[in-house]
Amino acid sequence: MRNLILLLLLFCLLPFTTKAQKIEFNGEFLLFREAKTKQPVLIINDSLVYKGNAMRRIAFKHTEYPAKLQEYKFFNIDTKTYLVHEGCGPVLEYRNDSIVRIDNSFLHRNQYRAVRFVYNKEIYFYGGYGLFTFKNILTKYDFQTREWLEVKTFSEVPMETSAGAFSYLINDDLYVFGGNTKDETKVEGAKQFDNTIWRLHLPTMQWSCQGKVSGISKLEYLSNRLICNNQEKTYFITDVFNVINPEKNTLEKFELKFYSLIFSNYFEGKNIICILSDDIKKTKYFAILPIITFKGKQLSTSTFITPLSNDHKIAFFLCSIIILLGLILLFIYRKKIQNKMKPFNGILYNQEKELFFYKSKPITVFDEQEKRLLLYLLEQNNQFVSLNNINQLFEHSYQPETISATVKRREQTVTRLLTKVSKITGIDEKELIVERKNSEDKRIKDLKILPNLLKME
Structure with a gap:
């Protein structure tokens, strides 16, 4: 009986201890490189975990995380491994063979196929x-706030939107080219991005046009293609095997010796760690393949980036200026049209009649002190005003009084005014006043009362 129990226990532990020759599977998966051990980790259907070149099965330990792991992309920073949702938002850390969520964010679903x-x-x-x-x-x-921030970038011309672009990083410079952008002729759909290559100098966040990419006929997003970088080169597959060498500014093309549907990959030494498709068995499998598996006889070597000529630079600059001016004029025109078409939904003061109106109906509930405050606010043209200046409206010139009496009268008037305007317009009282500290004296408050709600005709 004791021997039977030991055999059963050994049988249960066998999947965790044996070396798998070939992991074959169907369904969803996530493949990534653990930074600390430099070993591959494969998670299948958010339940089975395999680790190492021999793909030993280990226990799946994790905290709660949104969406499925196949939607996450991995990042190695020093000895830490992070998994970030492909649409941006949730951030997980893979530590001690466990997945732990570390962010305070949410599923953005806003930057699929971004350059990461x-x-x-x-x-x-x-x-x-x-x-x-x-x-x-x-x-x-x-990492401190555990939130995502937008970083301001600068460019002499408006940057086109794009998704699925190629990219590589050299020291402080990010190079971006290809991908898809919006096709304005279609309600849905995209068009291929042109072959312009852009550089983002990360210390200054300044974009600049580097020229044109030559020698690649298809720059659109290539799904299930081998696209990976090491420190010196970028490899990708079209109908041939392509090698970009940024330092030498060359594009080398080789015969494609081997091609299979590639679902995921990363570069390690001279090997590609990847998930391939077995077309016969209709399954996926883990593989470690030397780069020479794909790379055949050399076909050609050409210049990768062709700089813009002086004539092209001048034409590009003039076109950029024209586009920028056109956008500015269009913005001004649309703003004017919107202002003309959009009815004013606030309190209007008629100087001739000396009356306040709301939706063409006269307002008769304001007392003299409230009217005095409203006229003063109209003169300030929706700007912040100092409390000291407002206090002057409520001082009695015919008899001296304490500052506390003046402040009390001001506060009562402001309170009554906000209550009446809230009842008239239906706007909450909290939205009718904005406060900030005075730029010269932090002890003094500045107020913006009835923001964007007053107008004179």
Whole structure:
């Protein structure tokens, strides 16, 4: 009986201790590199975990996390491994063979197919697609607040939106090219981005046009293609095996010796760690393949980035200026049209009749002190005003009094005014006043009373 129990226990532990020759599976998965051990980790269907080149099965330990793990992308920073949702938002850490959520964010679902990279030990997302729009924003994860922040970037011309772009990082510079952008001729759908390559200098967050990418006919987003970077080169597959060498500014093309549907991959030494498709068995499997598995006979070597000529630079600059001026004029025009078409939904003061109106109806409930305050606010043209200046409206010139009496009269008047305006307009009293500290004397408050709600005709 004792021997039988031991055999049963050994049988139960066998999946965790044996070396798997080939992990075959169907369904969802996440493949990533653990930074601390430099070993591959494969999680299948959010339940089975395999680790190491031999793919030993280990226990699946985790805290709660949103969505499915197949929707996460991995980032290695020093000896730590982070998993970030592909649409931006949730951030998980893989530590001690466990998944722990570390963010205070939520599922953004706003930057799918973004350019993702690590710089100065921070995680960045650039561009992407979400909420029916393509993006040109740069966001980064703040490890202190555990939230995502938008990072301001600068460019001489408006940056086009894009998703699924190629990219590589060299020291302090991010290079971006290709991908998809919005097709304005269609309600839904996208068009291929042009072959312009842009550089973002990360210390200054300044964009600049580097020229045109040559030698690649298809720059659109290539799903299930081998696209990976090491420190010197970028590899990707079209109908041939392509190698970009940024330092030498070359694009080398080789015959494609081997091709399989590639679901996920990363580069380790001279090997590609990947998940491939077995077309015969209709399954997926884990594989470690030397780069020479894909790379055949060399076909050609060409210049990768062709700088803009002086004529092109001048034309590009003039076009940029024209586009920028056009956008500014369009914005001003639309603003004027909107202001004309949009009815004023506030309190209007008629100087001839010396009456206040709301929706063409005269307001008769304001007393003299409230009217005096309203006229003063109209003169300030929706600006912040100092409490000291407001106090002057309520001082009696014919008899001296304490400052506390004046302040009390001011507060009573403001309170009555806010209550009456709230009843007239239906706007909550809290929204009818904005406070801030005076820039010259922090002890004094500045007020904006009835913001954007007063107008004179």
